[in-house]
Amino acid sequence: MENLKVLIVDDEYLIRNLLKKRINWEEYGMTIVGEASNAHQALDMVDELVPDIIFTDICMPFIDGIEFSRMVIEKYPEIKIVIVTGYDEFEFARKSVKLGIADFILKPIRVSELINVINRLKKKIYEERDRNKEFEKLKQEFKQSLPFLREKFLNRLILQPLPEQEISDKCTYYNIPLADGKGNYQVAVIEIMLPKEEQTEEQSILLTMECRKKVETFFHDTENAIFTDGKNRIVIITNDDSKNFPDSCELLKTNLINSYKCFVCIGIGSKHKKLSDIYLGYKEACHALNYKVIVGKNQVVCYEDVIELGKQRYYPNEDLLEKLHFYICAGSAEHAGDVLNKILSRPFSNISQLRLAAMDIIMQCQYAAIEQRADEDNTINKETLAAILLSDNLPDLKKNLEEFVINLSNSINHKNNVKAGNLVAQVKDYIEKNLSDPNLGLASTASAFYVSPGHLGRLMKKETGQTFVEYLTNIRLKKAEMLLKTTELKGYQIGEMVGISDPHYFSILFKKNLGKSINEYRNGNKL
Missing domain, CATH: 3.40.50.2300 (Response regulator)
Known part of the structure; x- marks a missing residue:
């Protein structure tokens, strides 16, 4: 120094x-x-x-x-x-x-x-x-983290309503070209999908990163904010009226498809005058994007094309849809049916809104089926979907959807029960093979099968009518009875063979459960 x-x-x-x-x-x-x-x-x-x-x-x-x-x-x-x-x-x-x-x-x-x-x-x-060195270091770290902070703010902007002034200040601070007061904010959400055989998490992320660079280059001469949302989708917020945004997205889609071996779907929200309404544009774009289930892959879907103009706009109830997804995954048909009725109890102004609601419900069913691997059983088929989508009145739609949701929930419930029964059977076999281990217990057994002790305990109670400890004790004492009848082994030796190494405790446990001491039992039950 x-x-x-x-x-x-x-x-x-x-x-x-x-x-x-x-x-x-x-x-x-x-x-x-x-x-x-x-x-x-x-x-x-x-x-x-x-x-x-x-x-x-x-x-x-x-x-x-x-x-x-x-x-x-x-x-x-x-x-x-x-x-x-x-x-x-x-x-x-x-x-x-x-x-x-x-x-x-x-x-x-x-x-x-x-x-x-x-x-x-x-x-x-x-x-x-x-302190100065530390401060300079922090300044450098902060400078390096600015892109992350910018991305974090933009994700907040699309997910929740924020005060207009806060948005304007943050846009100025992060050099986001949106706060110039022009209005007419429009949001597009781009989903990039690989062919099924190449669809790994890593490949999807890398492809989205490459496509994002392509998108930034494509829109380099216009005022846009381009970033990635929490679902690895590319989001564009534009404030530029000099070009037709949907037409630009059509050209961009073609550009991406020709550049990469992928499928591209783009959802576009309607125009909004205020910065604080950008989150509504994002919701609309996501909803339009979900419509790809109907229109197919490699499409640009505008929100205004799937909602009749001049009518009350349809916004999905995300909370109820999440609950529906949860109850289907849990295999609870009754609860899933109740939530379905709540979703469909809202007033609809036209058949388009009915079908949009139906598509939201079907998507939650599809997600649940994929998560629970019920799709492997062909639970969802084209005939079922067609019946729902062709329904032209609310009673018929409710009936078809209710049948669809209940069948899927019951299928998942049956699959879960079979899975639980198989696990309990494996646990029983494991107990038999490791009976002499004095450390055998609920925690160690649960660890061996990579499940939580609480979950295993509930399954054992449901399948056997006994707690894990009760079942284990019962098996040990049955084995001890058999050894007493068929061998001349001493009590402490039998205790060790069934995993109870303390002779005194083994004697007490034996008498408590069978009503006789070890010697009394042996003398009265010799074969």
């Missing part, structure tokens, strides 16, 4: 010399880089040498030490200045604290006081340097 640089300013040579000779500065990590007899000379040396510490007298010709200190601190606030003063000048010197004077030292200069002052200053300088 380099020595700190010290400059001495005093019009008296003896004082300057005394300060230089009073201590060995090098021992304290400091070097005297210069000395000046007046403030004019000292100011030139400060510019040239940029010292870390300056010792200056108060009383000097032309410019006194206080004024000199003010001039230095104004230009170099990081330099530490020590006023050298006598007792008669101390009150005057103390007033200079407001200027930012670092310390004072009284004449005559004592070694101990001088050492204390320079040690304090050295510590303070190094602490400030460490």
Whole structure:
């Protein structure tokens, strides 16, 4: 670490010399880089040498030490200045604290006081340097994280209503070209899909990243915010009326399809005047995108094309749809049917809205079937979908959807029950094979099958009518009965063979459950 640089300013040579000779500065990590007899000379040396510490007298010709200190601190606030003063000048010197004077030292200069002052200053300088380094490091980290923070804000913007002023301020701060007051904000959501045989998580993410670069290049000359949402879809927010946005998206779709081996679907929301309504445009774009189930792959779907103009707009009830998805996955047909009725109890203004609601429900069913692998059983078929989509009145639609949801829920419930029964059978076999292990228990068994102890305990109770401990104890005692009848092994040996190594506890447990001691049982049940 380099020595700190010290400059001495005093019009008296003896004082300057005394300060230089009073201590060995090098021992304290400091070097005297210069000395000046007046403030004019000292100011030139400060510019040239940029010292870390300056010792200056108060009383000097032309410019006194206080004024000199003010001039230095104004230009170099990081330099530490020590006023050298006598007792008669101390009150005057103390007033200079407001200027930012670092310390004072009284004449005559004592070694101990001088050492204390320079040690304090050295510590303070190094602490400030460490803080400055840390601050610079934080600034760099913050600079590096700006793209992430920008992306995070844009995701907030599309997911919830935010105050207009906050949006405008954040757009300005993150250099997002939306806050110019033009209005007519429109949102597009692009979903990139790989062929099924190539559809891994990594490949999907990498493809979306490549496509996003392509999208940014495509729209480089227009005012847009382009980013990725939480579902790995590319989102475009435009505020540019110079081009027809849907037509641009059609060209973009063709560009992406021709560039990559993928399917591209784009949903476009309607125009909104306010920044705070962008989240509505995103909802509309997502809803239009979901319509791909009807129109097929490689399509651009505008929200206004799937909703009759001039009518009350349809917005899906996300909370109820999530509940429907949950109950179907749980195999609870009754609860799923109740939620379905709530979804369909809202007023609809036309058949298009009915069918849009039906598509929302079907999509939740499809997601549930895929998650629970019920799709492998061909639970969802074209005939079922056709019957629902061709329904032209609410009673028929409700009937068809209810049958569809209940059948799927029951199918998943049956699959879950079979899976649970298979697991319990495997657990029973595991217990039989590991009966002699004294550490065999609910936690260790659950760990062996990669399930939670609570889940395994509930399954055992449901399938056997006993708790895990009750079932394990019963199996151990049955094995002990058999050994007592067929062998001459001692009680403690049998206890060890069934996983109960404490003879006393084994005796107590045996008598409690069978009503006889081990010897009584053996004598009365010899084969």
